Structure formats: structure tokens, C-alpha cells
Amino acid sequence: MAAKVHVTATLNGEPVEFLCEPRQSLLEVLRDELKLTGSKEGCNNGNCGACSVILDGLLVDACIVLGAEIDGCTVETIEGLMGSDGLHPLQQTFLENAALQCGICTPGFIMAGKALLEKNPQASEGDIRHWCAGNLCRCTGYDKIVRAIMDAEPQLEVKK
Amino acid sequence: MNPTQTMAPAQTEVEQKYKVIGTRPIRHDGVDKVTGRAVYGADVQLPGMLHGKVLRSPHAHANIKSINTAKAEALYGVKAVMTAADFPDSGSRTANLGELGEVPLKPMCDNVMASDKAVYHGHAVAAVAATSPHIAEEALGLIEVEYEVLPPVMDVLKAMDEDSPLVHEDLYTDELGEKSAKPSNVASHTRHVKGDLSQGFAAADHVLEREYRCATVHQGYIEPHAATAMWNPDGYLTMWVTTQGAFTVRTSVHQILDIPVSKLKVIPTEIGGGFGGKIPVYGEPVAAVLSRKARRPVKVVMDRTEVFQATGPTSGSYVKLKMGVTNQGRITAAETMLAYEAGGYPGSIVALGGICMFAPYNIDNTTIDMYDVVVNKPKTAAYRAPGAPNSEFAVECMLDEFCERLGLDPMEIRLLNGAKEGDIQSHGIPHPRIGCIETTEAARDCEHYQTPLEGPNRGRGVASGYWVNAGLTSSVTARLNGDGTVTLQEGSTDIGGTRTSIAMQLAEVLGIPVEDVVPSVVDTDSVGYTEVTGGSRVTFATGWAAYNAGQAIKSQLIEQAADLWKVDKDQVSLADGVITTTNGDSRSMTIKELAADLSQKGIDVGSRETVTPQNHGGAYATHVVDVEVDPDTGKVTILRYTAVQDAGRAIHPSYVEGQMQGGVVQGIGWALNEEYFYNEDGLLMNSSFLDYRMPTSLDLPMIETIIVEVPNPGHPYGVRGVGEVPIVPPQAAISNAIARAVGVRLGDLPMSPQTVVKALSAKS
């Protein structure tokens, strides 16, 4: 076993410091070392998006980023989304639209939606479908998820 | 974007009648699930917990000659290693599967971990518990297994050949108690006969005979299986499991490990999808044995490859169908042979395929022969309306072919033959009140169907589907709190919002807001026996238990108020959360006021309820799809999709729509892309989400839904199950749409681009 790596980063707005094995993915570090289990493992090879997090402003699958790679970076996960004023608009519109059934893909979709709307605040249905193609949902058929992301757009606009 | 419509014949009446039912409240577990706080199977963390990993057979079919675990045991960080030898001998023991009766235990144990032979690629053969998952994986590589590789059989028809390799040398065909003379891969043959086929075919003006095949497909839930076990030295075993049925896990583990149920507690975690695939046990008994050996808690989490290789798929199938119709389109006879793959051990869902196949139609003369066949693939599990899509695909495709030949409208042929209450089904049981006719009429009249489709290589397909639904046993415990709210404990794990759809039924009885009901899914020590979340039964049956609990609380409150007011209880009523006298002295108080008073006096108000209702009614759906086929690449694009379905009563319409949309999209995946690819050695070649291609958001339009409500007279609110039937029509609807678009009829699933191109070039 190789020596552990010392990593410092910003996680959900707070400084964080941890030791990890070089072979541990960011997802393993989040879940097993930092006990943030909101990011889910569905495939562990970058195909399902259940572990989507935002790394220095970019949407990534945490299962195919190494924990050691985030040294000096900023990471946002589902746990950091709720503000002092309550749920993030996307969290609220997912609830109002019944955009989740089992809920396992939900954190990933909400992070993907956040990354999209930060880039493209007026994303169309087609934009959303294209952007979210990296996130698998097996329960909803995507209909209500797409609607939830569209519904969040005006609310995010107001928030700004 | 197309609107989602709700078409309920009695909608205004319903709106007046109900305060809670038919509304769309936010689910009780919603905040936990959008904030990442909900604890799913793999999220369980315990002090001192070890990680278990499973060694799997690299062969599809092989005798296990020996297993040497010494090197793995010696690896630093490894705390326990196990093989099937660590399970109690299953040889002569049987398992009681309730309605399925007593069955031998050995196949169930062997599927969890192979004892003498591996019968599919990925079959578990040993397991390790270590201080980290990586060490456990390294240890797996140190286990030495000596195999004697045998030829595999991968296809249902080849497996039925007399000279096929045998998956089990000691398996004989059972025909209702009569065993075949020679061993066979055909585990059983059953038959239903109704009427007289020869008379029926003699009355037909047109007869078609075709073959239809479905590839092996997987449920594809996003959360892999996960189980954590803590076996205490006093013999008590606690398990945290992502499952469709905590009590089913308890029964299975009790049977496999031969320990008393009283020493086994199963705590269901949140569940990240199941669709039938999270009913059997896989890693649960393994985690338990590893925990006993290591004397520490052990968590066993599958990776995606393991999920594909070793869990759930539904049956690949072969269906031969012969049907006759009159010139007017009346079906006079239908004869079919269904052969379903069971996987490595007997027990496919072919019987359900047989029961549902002709159920949407009233046909006087039918014969159904059903074969359950073992092959070297994972033991099949239920998958949403298990067995029904495979068989109904054949009927729905053939009906469309008749329509095209006879110039009949696809909706009219379904209305002409549509099943009604009292019609005898092909297995002899009469239909209860079902909504075939109303649903088909709503589909015929909908805006989508009434709007012409134009453009080259475009076509519109129609298909219907039936699913039998289930009742089974459900329990709840409800208790009134001092503030007038009600806590509701239930045994049904919540896969899609059922906490809320169950709570709504209790809230409706008491006339209180659903937010004043606090539902929770509890462990097997904390609520009465409850069968699986499956068979589209939870909102129906567990909802009924909650309804009964509401009624019990209501009558207790009325008694208490009568006592307080010194009046007869017949002179007290409860409505909209307020208790009043009906004798003209106009006394009243709210439930909250009475609850506070009773709480102060230490009077407990609540109820335990267990129900086993059978009047679950059948579910029926008709779908309309528009497709465009690219003749060069064979790619099929879904342009527009409308699903019409009888929900009985939509308790929470958003959840009914969600079930319909989700079922449709699984059906689209099944129709167009999904299939297990095995190489000639029987090894699974596409065990990842990249290569097992499930639909993404980019592949789909919005899925329009029309809810029809033909109340089920067998439920206090008219509920019938809604979850499963929407996966039945899409495969045939899309095949029929492709036929109308480009003139080729495809009877083999999936209709992948290469299949479509091949069919087009064969045509030209």
C-alpha cells in the first residue's frame, strides 16, 4: 500500500484537509473519509452521474476523479447546496414537480442542473436533455426532472 | 412541451368527495432525498465495520473442484473468508414461500454462493471481509479455485433440445407432479385450455402464425445491492438492507442460515430502485456469515458489473403464437407456446406471462403451453409486470398486423374484443371490474391519436397491456400524538413516494392535512408482517391498512368525545378534523383539542392493522407512439408518446403519472436497445452502463399521460395498482410504429439499429 497523500481543498465553502490513499477516488474520499454520503455510487466508471459534483466550476463524476487530484481545488456537493434561507430552488422544484421516485439519482441530477443553469440560465428543454444525458434515472422517464430544472430557472433569476 | 393531462370521468365528483385524495402534496421523505441526507444501502456506516467483497466465477458453467483460501486469509487486513461450506447444509431442507408452497432450499442457497458448480458467469463462489474494500479485492485475487469447465447453454430453445448440455444433471421436467424419464433443462411445463381451438380456428377468416423473441434485459436500478450485517456473540443478527421487502429478507436469511426469525432483525434502508430485482437475497447471507466469522459488522456492496452479472435479469423468451380473426376483427382462437429462461435455477415468471397474455381480450378458444427452462445465465428475478411484456408483445404485434391487413383501426379492434367484467380469462378466473373499454376509448379520443402524423419514415403505433396486480399482506401501526398528528409506521419500503400515498388515505379518513400524518418505514421488529413492495400493491394494500387504521382512530375519538360530552357515541360524528354532536346541542372540538386532552389523561389512541386483500383488480393501459426511422442507420427516434391508463383512483396523480412515465421509458429501452450480450463461452460482454444502453434524457420526448379512473370496487377508495402495467405496451407499440413507418414487422427485441437496417435490406 502506497503512503497516504495529504490534501487540502475547499469543500462546500469550508476549508478541508484529509489523508487519502493515492488509489482512492474523490467519491470514496467524500463518502468513506469525509462521511458525505449524499453523492452516490451507481457505476463507479463515469456512466451514470449519480456521483456528480462541481469541481472548480466544472461538473464531474466524482468516481473518476482521484481524491488526491483535488488538492487546492474547490468542490461543491449536494450537502453544500442548502443555504441559510432554506432549500436551493432546484431542491424545491424537484420536490414540487415530484421529480424523484427512488431518489438515488437525485443528488447527481440537482448538481448537474446547478452546473447547467450557472452556465445557461435560460436553458431550453433540449439544452437540459442534452446536458443531463450523462445522468441516468431509471424511475421517472426524465419528464418531471426536465420540468423541475426548467421551473427553477425563473427562481434562480430572481435570486440573483 | 406537451401538457400532462388528467382525464378522470368523475373528476368533479371526486374533487367534491375528497379533501386529500387526488391532491399533489410534497412527499414526507422529500427533503431528505434532495439534500443527500437519506440513508441508502451503501450509506450505512458502523463502528469497526469491515468491507466484504465476493469472488465470482469466470466461467458460465463449471464444476468447482476445490477452493483454497489460505493465501487470502493471510493477507494483512483480511478478517474473514467464506465459501458455501460456511452455510448450514441445505441438502434436504425446504423453504416455505407462502403461496408458492414448500420448495427445496438448495437452489436458493446455491444461487447465493455456489457449492458444487457455477452455473453462470459471475456466480458467487467465495467472499472476503477486510478493513478496506481495496484490501478485500486484493484478497479475492489470492483465492485459488480449481474449475472443471463445462459447455454452457445460453438460449432457451437450444436448452430445450434433447442433446443440449444439462445445467443440472438432477433436474427433471415436472408436469403437475409427473416427472420426465430423463433429466432436462425444462424444469416445468404447464398448460391452460379454454374452449375448443379447432372450432375457433374454423370460425376465423384470417389466421397468422409468428414467432417472437425477447432478449435478456435487466431492471437497471441505479443503486447496486448493499447489505450490512452485525452478528452479535449472543446470536442476534441485525441487518441493514436495501430491499423491496424487509420481511422477505428476514425469511430468506432465516432459511438459508437456519437461525430463528426471532434472532434476526432487518432494518430497511432507503432503496434506490428495485423493479422486482431487489426481492431475492444475494449479499445478505454472505455479509451475515462474514460478520459472524470476523466478529465485526460487515458491509457488502456490489459494483455495477456484479449487478449485471449476478442479479436480476428478466427472462429472455421465445413465444410462438397463432391467432385467428374474422373479417370484422373478432378474435376467434389463439394458441401459444411460451418458453422463458429461468436462468441458472428453475423458477421463471412464465406463468404470469401466460395469465396476462390474452387478458385484455375476451377470446373464447385459447390454449397456452408454458415452459420454464434453465440456461447458464443469472437466476432471473421479477421485473415490473414480470413475464407480461414478453408474451403480450406477441399478441399486440399480431393484432396490429391483422389491422393492417383488414384495414381496421387499432383502437376499434381493441374495443371490439376488449375484456369486460365477468369475462372468463384463459386460466379460468373471471375478470373483476376492469377499465379496458374506458381506457381504449380515452386513447382513441385523445388529442395525440386524433392528430394526423405526417412525414417520410414516420409511423404511429398502438398497443395495449394488462397486468394482474397483487394484494398480499400489509401491516401498519398508527398512533395519535398529543398535538393531533398521527405517526404511521409501515412495513412497505418506499421506492417511489408510497409513504405519502399511504398517509393520504389515513388523512382522508380523519379529514386532516396529510402533513399531519408522519409516516415512517420501520424494521421487522416494529410493525406487523408485510410482504414485498411489488405487484403494484403498496398504495392498494398498505393504503388499505392505513385506511383501516384511520377508521379505528376515528371510532376511538368518537367514543372518547362521547364519553367526555356524556352523550351516546351514535350522536357524535367526525369530519374534516372536527368532532361534533349530531343531537342538536352543537358541541364541537377539533381532533387537536381532543388529542391534547387525551394525552394529558394518558389515554392512548391508535391502531395496529394487518390486511390481506384480494380484490386488487387488474391494470390496463393503451399507448400511442409516433416514431421516425432513419433508413440508413436504423435508428428509431421517439417523436411523441402518450400513455393512457386506468388507475382506479389516482391517490397522488403526480406519482401515478411518474409510474406511467417511468414504465414507458423502461419499455422503450427494452424495445430499442437493452440486451445482454454473451460470447460463445457464455461470458457476459456488456456489464456496464456504457454498453448496456438504457435510455437517457436525450433519447426521449416528454411522456404524455392520461389517467382514466374506473374505480376498483374492491378498495375503499377505488385504488388499483398502477406501477407495472405501463412497461407492457411500449415494445409492441414501437414495433407497430416501425411497421407503419417503413413497412417491416419486427418480432425480435431489441429492435436495435442493426436489426432495423438488416430488416430493411432484407425487404428491399
Added chain:
Amino acid sequence: MAIVHIPALLHSLTGDVRKLEVEGRTVGDLIDQLELLYPGIRDRLVENGHLRSGLAIFVDGMVRREALEYEVPPGSEVLFVPAVAGG
């Protein structure tokens, strides 16, 4: 007296009689009567004193888990149907 439907695979034992009226208080009694008429039929329906695993008894459209012990109301229709588990 109840009307018993013979499962299709046993029609060969009954000379293609598909349903008949049989005397008996319980489902088990009905099967005993059938055995007198069609020797061998009991062993196809009953195994070790219990209803054969994989079979379910429907009386007037309802599954009866009491199986052989179920007391059959006069005039009811009794069917033996392959038992199935939902998903």
C-alpha cells in the same frame, strides 16, 4: 357439492372431462372424490399430504390459502391454478 375444474394437464386422466360436480366439505374431500373417479389424480394435486407446491386453489375467483382444508361453499367453482409471485 362444488364444480371442480380439472387442470389442462390432467385432462388425459379424466378422458377430457374438464369440469364436473363433486361432493365434499373441503377441497381435500373433493380431491378424494375425484380420486375415486379418476385413480391417480390425487398424486398429481397433492404432495406429502399438502397441496402440490406451485399450485394455488381459487374458489369463486379468490385464492384460498387454507388450501386442502378450505371448506367449500355449496355450488362454488374450484380451480387449481399455477401459483405465481408478483414483482
